[in-house]
Amino acid sequence: MAELPMARPSTVETPPMPAEMRYPAGALAGDYARAGAGLALTVLPLALLPVTPWIAVPLGACAVLFAVFAARTAQRQMTRLTMDGDGLRADGPLGAAIRWDKLSDLRLRYYATRRGRDDGWMQAALAGGGKTIRFDSNLEGFDAVIERASDAAGRNGVALSPVTVDNLIALGIEPPDDPNEEASAS
Amino acid sequence: MLGYVIRRILIMIPTLLAISVITFVIIQLPPGDYLTTLVNEMQSRGEGMDQGRLAMLRESYGLDRPMHEQYALWLAGMLRGDFGYSFEYNMPVSDVVGDRLWLTAIVSGATIVFIWVVSFPIGIYSATRQYSLGDYALTFLGFLGLATPSFLLALVMLYFANVWFGTSIGGLMDPRYLGQPWSWGKAMSVLEHLWIPVIVIGTAGTAAMIRRLRANLLDELHKPYVVTARAKGLPPGRALVKYPLRVALNPFVSDIGNLLPQIVSGAAVVSVVMSLPTTGPMLLQALRSQDMYLAGSFLMFLAVLTVIGVFLSDLALAALDPRIRLGGGASR
Numbered sequence: 454m455a456e457l458p459m460a461r462p463s464t465v466e467t468p469p470m471p472a473e474m475r476y477p478a479g480a481l482a483g484d485y486a487r488a489g490a491g492l493a494l495t496v497l498p499l500a501l502l503p504v505t506p507w508i509a510v511p512l513g514a515c516a517v518l519f520a521v522f523a524a525r526t527a528q529r530q531m532t533r534l535t536m537d538g539d540g541l542r543a544d545g546p547l548g549a550a551i552r553w554d555k556l557s558d559l560r561l562r563y564y565a566t567r568r569g570r571d572d573g574w575m576q577a578a579l580a581g582g583g584k585t586i587r588f589d590s591n592l593e594g595f596d597a598v599i600e601r602a603s604d605a606a607g608r609n610g611v612a613l614s615p616v617t618v619d620n621l622i623a624l625g626i627e628p629p630d631d632p633n634e635e636a637s638a639s
Numbered sequence: 640m641l642g643y644v645i646r647r648i649l650i651m652i653p654t655l656l657a658i659s660v661i662t663f664v665i666i667q668l669p670p671g672d673y674l675t676t677l678v679n680e681m682q683s684r685g686e687g688m689d690q691g692r693l694a695m696l697r698e699s700y701g702l703d704r705p706m707h708e709q710y711a712l713w714l715a716g717m718l719r720g721d722f723g724y725s726f727e728y729n730m731p732v733s734d735v736v737g738d739r740l741w742l743t744a745i746v747s748g749a750t751i752v753f754i755w756v757v758s759f760p761i762g763i764y765s766a767t768r769q770y771s772l773g774d775y776a777l778t779f780l781g782f783l784g785l786a787t788p789s790f791l792l793a794l795v796m797l798y799f800a801n802v803w804f805g806t807s808i809g810g811l812m813d814p815r816y817l818g819q820p821w822s823w824g825k826a827m828s829v830l831e832h833l834w835i836p837v838i839v840i841g842t843a844g845t846a847a848m849i850r851r852l853r854a855n856l857l858d859e860l861h862k863p864y865v866v867t868a869r870a871k872g873l874p875p876g877r878a879l880v881k882y883p884l885r886v887a888l889n890p891f892v893s894d895i896g897n898l899l900p901q902i903v904s905g906a907a908v909v910s911v912v913m914s915l916p917t918t919g920p921m922l923l924q925a926l927r928s929q930d931m932y933l934a935g936s937f938l939m940f941l942a943v944l945t946v947i948g949v950f951l952s953d954l955a956l957a958a959l960d961p962r963i964r965l966g967g968g969a970s971r
Contacts, residue, residue, distance in 0.1 A: 484642070487649055494652050498718055505720030515648055522645045562961035564643040566650060566953075576640070576961075589642065615882055619962045 474534040474598070480591035484526040491519035534588065536598055541579060541586060549584035553605035556581040559613060561599065561620040575620060577602075600626050643957055651946055658942040659717075663710045666931045666938070672702050673726040673929045713935065723932025727925070732936050736918070738821075740940070742811055742829070743917040746906065749833055750841040751898055758845045762852025766887075767879065769857060777849065784846030793839045793912040800835075809914040811836065817916070836915055840906045844898065852891055859883035885959065892956050896949030 495516035498504060504512065532545035540552040558580040565573025575590040579602050588595070603621055606613060607629025613621070621628040671679075674696055678688055697703045701712060713723055722732035761781075765774045797809060812828040819825060859865065860883055868878045907919025918937055925934035 487645055491645060491649055491652075494649075502715060502718050504718050507720060508718055515652075518641070518645060518648065522641055525641065562640075564640070564957055564961060566643070566646045574642070576642070616960065616962050623962075 474536070474592055474594040475532070476529050476591055477593060481526060481530050484529075485523070488519050488523035488526060492516060492523070495519060534586075534592065534594075534598070536594070536601060541598060541602070543586045543588075549586050551579055551581040551584055551586055553601070554609065556602060556605045556609050557611060559602050559606045559611060559617060561617045561624075563620050563623070575624070596624060596626075599624060603627075603629060640957065644954065647950055647953055651950055655943065655946055658946070659714060659939060660710065662935055662938045662942065663706075663713060666929075666935045667706060667709075669929060671929070672697075673931060674702060676929045677726070713932065717936075717939070722936040725925075725930055725933040727928050727930040727933070732933050735933060736921070736936070739916055739918050739921060742915075743906075743919075745829065746811070746833065746836055746840070746915065746917055747899060749837045750844070750906075751895075753837050753841040754844045754848055754898070757841075758848035758852060762849045763856065763879075763884070765849065765853040766856035766860065778853075781846040781849045784842045785850070787842065789839055789843055789906070790908045790912050792842060793836075793909050796835060796839060797913065811915050811917070836906075836909065836913055839913070840909055848891065848894070851894070852887060855887035855890055856883060859887050889956060889960055892959060893952050895952040895955065896945065899944045899948040 495512045499509060499512055499516065528546045532543055532548065535542045535544070538553075540550060540555075542548070542550040556579060558578070560578040562576045563573055564576060565571060567573070575595070576587070577589065577595070577599060578585055578587045580586075588598075592598075599621070603613075603626050611629075613628060618628040674693060678693065681688055694703075701709055704712075716723060720733065722736075724730075725732050725735045728735045761777050765777050768774050811832050812825060813832075816822075816825040816828050860879075862883075865878060865883055868881075869875070873881075906915075906917065907923055909915070910917045910919040911923070918940070922934065922937040924930075925937065
């Protein structure tokens with residue numbers, strides 16, 4: 454009979470990583486530049502020219518998106534992530550803490566704007582205990598957090614989506630066994 | 640996903656600006672301008688126009704200004720909803736276009752829905768029952784659809800509708816509704832006439848989509864993970880829908896971006912043949928007569944459709960399958 458996922462011991466040692474993880478200044482500067490450029494391209498025409506509603510509405514919607522993006526970048530600048538054997542904690546605006554033994558979902562997505570889908574970035578979402586922590590691959594120590602989260606997901610019997618599994622493999626992290634497959638095999 | 644949307648929009652806005660520059664340059668490329676064409680036409684009829692009046696017209700239309708000034712005025716005007724002046728019709732472009740833009744949008748939207756609704760089940764059927772009688776029949780129909788030019792299909796349908804039913808299927812509404820304001824009767828009339836142009840314009844696209852979905856799905860269905868899933872006793876429907884179908888949909892979704900402009904521009908000849916009051920025939924005429932603002936507005940409309948279509952298909956792809964492709968690299 455297959456071993457119950459919950460009973461599996463942790464096999465991952467926390468790799469060396471900074472005690473406090475944050476987004477590097479270069480990545481944040483790039484995001485601020487994007488938000489600024491976007492706001493300039495959308496708000497300036499709306500403010501300086503009489504714009505027909507057919508164009509004003511999409512421009513206004515884009516301006517709101519860029520403003521939200523600027524706010525999110527500021528939130529990321531103020532956020533510090535810390536990881537230990539018990540869980541992951543995000544301190545700052547919209548902060549949260551997730552214990553590894555309460556981890557109930559791990560999603561890892563990859564986005565790229567180029568046609569060849571290279572030079573993209575990963576977006577991770579960890580959920581557990583009613584809290585969600587989102588961060589992307591610009592974060593220092595991203596790989597270590599994902600490796601630890603993947604291990605915790607395996608021990609907690611969390612079923613990962615095929616997309617997340619493929620992205621884990623691409624990062625060089627062995628994904629945990631699918632608990633549904635284990636159950637059907639037994 | 641927000642970061643992705645932001646980056647895509649930031650690519651989209653300069654792209655549209657670049658397209659507007661290229662469009663404006665292209666419509667200025669032919670020697671002369673609308674007034675030159677007009678004078679030549681008048682001279683061919685043995686008439687003439689004095690140089691003073693010509694200079695006055697050139698000044699009043701802004702044709703004597705440098706190209707960059709004309710472009711700046713055109714662009715600022717578009718933001719205000721003023722797409723310029725049609726020299727040929729002596730009316731603002733927005734008034735000339737009138738209902739045509741909406742009718743084009745209706746025909747294009749209905750054609751896209753038709754292509755998807757028909758090609759999706761047929762593509763799945765052909766892939767899951769490869770080399771069956773049904774697959775062969777549908778493949779034959781698909782190749783026939785691909786090989787038949789849309790305008791020829793339109794001519795054939797016009798002919799048989801006339802010979803067999805004694806009716807004309809040209810146009811997009813009853814003649815009594817032409818130029819009339821929108822009403823329930825006019826909308827119903829458009830719906831009654833819509834199915835024929837939709838079939839004519841959509842046949843080639845449907846056939847192409849069927850072939851593409853069939854090929855993609857067959858590739859996926861022969862992969863080891865599907866064989867393993869079947870061997871483990873996963874029901875056939877679930878083994879199809881759970882993963883192979885989703886992966887096979889990727890190229891299908893990425894085609895949305897190209898579908899919109901193809902339908903609008905590709906339908907121009909069909910519209911001429913079937914007397915459809917859409918933008919295609921007007922664009923052709925505007926290009927021939929160098930009615931620069933009218934032609935430029937149509938070309939910009941096509942460009943905006945393309946850019947928005949590609950944007951939407953990229954968003955759908957990112958939501959459907961946000962996987963890394965081995966060989967690419969994630970930036971840190």
